[in-house]
Structure formats: C-alpha cells, structure tokens
Amino acid sequence: MGMKIAKITTQKNRQDRFNVFKVESGKEEYAFSVDENVLVQWQLRKDMTLTEENIEMIQTEDQKRKVWNDALHYLTHAMRTEYQVVQYLKKKEYEQAPIEETIGKLKEYRLLQDEEYAMAFVRTKMNTSDKGPAVISEDLYQKGVSKDLSEKALQQYTYEAQLETAQLFFQKKGKPKNNESASSMKTRLINALRRKGFSMEVAFEAWENEQVEMPEEEEKKAVFTQGEKARKKWGKKYTGSSLKMKIKEHLYRKGFDLSHIEHYLQYEMEVSEEDNNEEKI
Incomplete structure (x- = not known):
C-alpha cells in the first residue's frame, strides 16, 4: 500500500531539511523528514505516491546524508582522527554501515588523514607546550593514531629540540622550594621533566647544560x-x-x-x- 504526499514544507530551524506530510483518513499528517539532496535526488513533490520500499530507501539515503553532514560539521572546528570521528558518530547512535561509508568518503576526499593529523599534532605540541615525546605519543594513542604513524610523526621532535624544551623548563622551574636541599631540588625537577615525557638522558643532559644550582646560603x-x-x-x-x-x-x-x-x-x-x-x- 502506497503513501500519497500531501505537502512538503521547509523546517523552521533547518533550511536544508524538509518535512514530508501524507494524507491519512482525509487529513494531512507528518510522515518523515529528508535532506535537501535526498529531496532533489528522489524528485519528491506534492501528490506523488511512494511505496513502503520507496520510503525505506529514502530514509536510508537520508541517514547517510545526516551522518555525512554531522561528520563535516565535526571536522570544521578542528582536525580529527578517524577514531575520533567514528566515536562522535557512534554517540549520535548512527548505524555502522553509514558510518563506514562516510569514513570512506572522507578519506577519499582527503578530509580525514591520520598521518597529517599526527604530524600537525606533534608540531603543535613541540611549539606550544613543554611535553616530551612519551606523553605526546600517549596523547596520539588516546586519539586513535596507530603506533607506526605516531612514531613517524615524532621523528620531527629531534633530540636537539627535546633538549631545548627541557632546558627551557629548567630555566623557568629551576628554583628551590622552601627548606629544600640542592639534591632534593635536582631529583624533584628531573622527575617532573620525566613525567612530562622526556627520557632520563635528555633530562640529565639538560640539567648539566643549564647548571641549575642552589645558592649556598x-x-x-x-x-x-x-x-x-x-x-x-x-x-x-x-x-x-x-x-x-x-x-x-x-x-x-x-x-x-x-x-x-x-x-x-x-x-x-x-x-x-x-x-x-x-x-x-
């Protein structure tokens, strides 16, 4: 049994979405909503009759458009990894098939590139934070970047660059706390640098280079x-x-x-x- 379209109206808050009404018992009732692209694709119009199969196919296409539009919106605010986009779409309770199709299209259009994301992420952390390679690597892991891509991106963070960041940390933080020994100060600051993701080798060399000392008095x-x-x-x-x-x-x-x-x-x-x-x- 088919459904006859009574009218089609634009949604108040979404100019790109349309509400489709059907004729039921001589009255107009809301049937479903569709994206503008789906409306054009199916050439939906007043008095058009749709079968149940037609409606199912239209709604399937509409969900694909919803997933695609939400993914694009999510990517406009910042670069994201594939894992982040998938998790975002899953939270919206979309089905697996349209999510996978959307991810494939995003990759095809080069809108989703984990390698480029990882490279940019490492550069940003190098230039704007005092985090070391180990912590940055963990951050990338949490965002779903593979180990291989993470290691490749971290090659940008050379030993010399790490040393420079570590020395800057000691320049800023290399002061004793109240009633602290010079030895305790050294241990505390090196441990702090290690927690930030730097190796022991970098920490000790940076310490020696900066020659952080506590006044004898x-x-x-x-x-x-x-x-x-x-x-x-x-x-x-x-x-x-x-x-x-x-x-x-x-x-x-x-x-x-x-x-x-x-x-x-x-x-x-x-x-x-x-x-x-x-x-x-």
Whole structure:
C-alpha cells in the first residue's frame, strides 16, 4: 500500500531539511523528514505516491546524508582522527554501515588523514607546550593514531629540540622550594621533566647544560630550619651524640650536603643548646 504526499514544507530551524506530510483518513499528517539532496535526488513533490520500499530507501539515503553532514560539521572546528570521528558518530547512535561509508568518503576526499593529523599534532605540541615525546605519543594513542604513524610523526621532535624544551623548563622551574636541599631540588625537577615525557638522558643532559644550582646560603638556611625541626621532634627522646646522630641521618636522607650538616651540628646546634641553657638559668 502506497503513501500519497500531501505537502512538503521547509523546517523552521533547518533550511536544508524538509518535512514530508501524507494524507491519512482525509487529513494531512507528518510522515518523515529528508535532506535537501535526498529531496532533489528522489524528485519528491506534492501528490506523488511512494511505496513502503520507496520510503525505506529514502530514509536510508537520508541517514547517510545526516551522518555525512554531522561528520563535516565535526571536522570544521578542528582536525580529527578517524577514531575520533567514528566515536562522535557512534554517540549520535548512527548505524555502522553509514558510518563506514562516510569514513570512506572522507578519506577519499582527503578530509580525514591520520598521518597529517599526527604530524600537525606533534608540531603543535613541540611549539606550544613543554611535553616530551612519551606523553605526546600517549596523547596520539588516546586519539586513535596507530603506533607506526605516531612514531613517524615524532621523528620531527629531534633530540636537539627535546633538549631545548627541557632546558627551557629548567630555566623557568629551576628554583628551590622552601627548606629544600640542592639534591632534593635536582631529583624533584628531573622527575617532573620525566613525567612530562622526556627520557632520563635528555633530562640529565639538560640539567648539566643549564647548571641549575642552589645558592649556598639558601641550603645552609634550609639545613638549619630542617635541623631545628628534627631537634624539637627528637630532643625529648634523645640527647647528646645520640641526638646529633639522629638529626644527621635525617638531614642526610633529605639530600643535604654533608659539610652543611656538619656545620649545623657543630656550630648552630651548639649555639641553640647554649641559648636554651641560659634561659633555664
């Protein structure tokens, strides 16, 4: 049994889509909507009669157009990978067949190229971030770029370029935290660079090139502060040489230079003890 088209109207919010109405029991009722291209392709018009098979074919073509239009719209805002486009279309609950057809057409028209995406992505991260190769590689993996394409794109990020980025990181971040030893500062900053995706080799060479150092007075001050905290913590439990040994071990584990520790133990700590004794008198 066929369906007779009663009228065709343009949608209010979409000038490229049309509503098709049918005649049902002598009244006009909404039947389905179609894309402008499908309307033209099927030459739909008032009083035209469609079979159920015709309607099914029209709706199949219409979904293909919807998938295609949504994919193009998604790609207008930014470059995307094949995986990203597929996931976007799946979230819209489109069927697999029209999604695959759309992906094929996008590739054919060179609107979807994972290799070009990967190359551009690496260049952008190199020039605008302090991320290393390992993190960039993981980012590409999350976006569905294959390992081979990822490795090829990362060849742009030469060892020299990595070294330059790592050194710039140390220039910006190479400052000690409060009461931190020079050794702890070095470990903290190198670990931070490693978390950003740089190799240990790059991290250490960048460190040596920048010669990041903590002012000696800063470390002496930090030793004194940390030493006093330890003395107050263990002062009631230990005394004399036992207390000094406990504090020495504590400061050494924190990475302080042994000469600064000895200075604190031999001079600063003795002065503090004398002051305490005078207060008691």
